[in-house]
Amino acid sequence: MENKYPVKSTYTVEYWDCGIAEHHHKTYEIASACLSKQNKAAKYNERHRREYQSKLARNKAIAAEVIYGATILEAAINHGVSPETARNAINRVLIKGFQRDEGCDVLTAFRAMHNRPVRILRNDPDFYIKLVNLAKNT
């Protein structure tokens, strides 16, 4: 059969769908493997998300304790971390909180909040606790 003119037409391609639109797997086995890979990645991401959340909660608690009068060493002991980790926890929380409060980039927040002396934090607890409460994982 010959066409005198081009005729618009379609044809069907079968493939194994793993749920990702761009994937067109040729075999069931490959699509299956892709799905189990996706599930593993989802579980991994969920585990890490939870770890980040609990770390953030711990960091917020450390920062609040120090703002309200605990020494860095005391807060570190309370949370079973080294003083360096406690200091980093305070930095992280204040940088994140400041960034959200100001709507600024992380470098600006870092410059403003990195290694703020503890006595400065205690001189204005309302402001710093506000930052602690604002801190969120991105």
Ligand SMILES: [Zn+2]
């Ligand atoms: Zn796939």
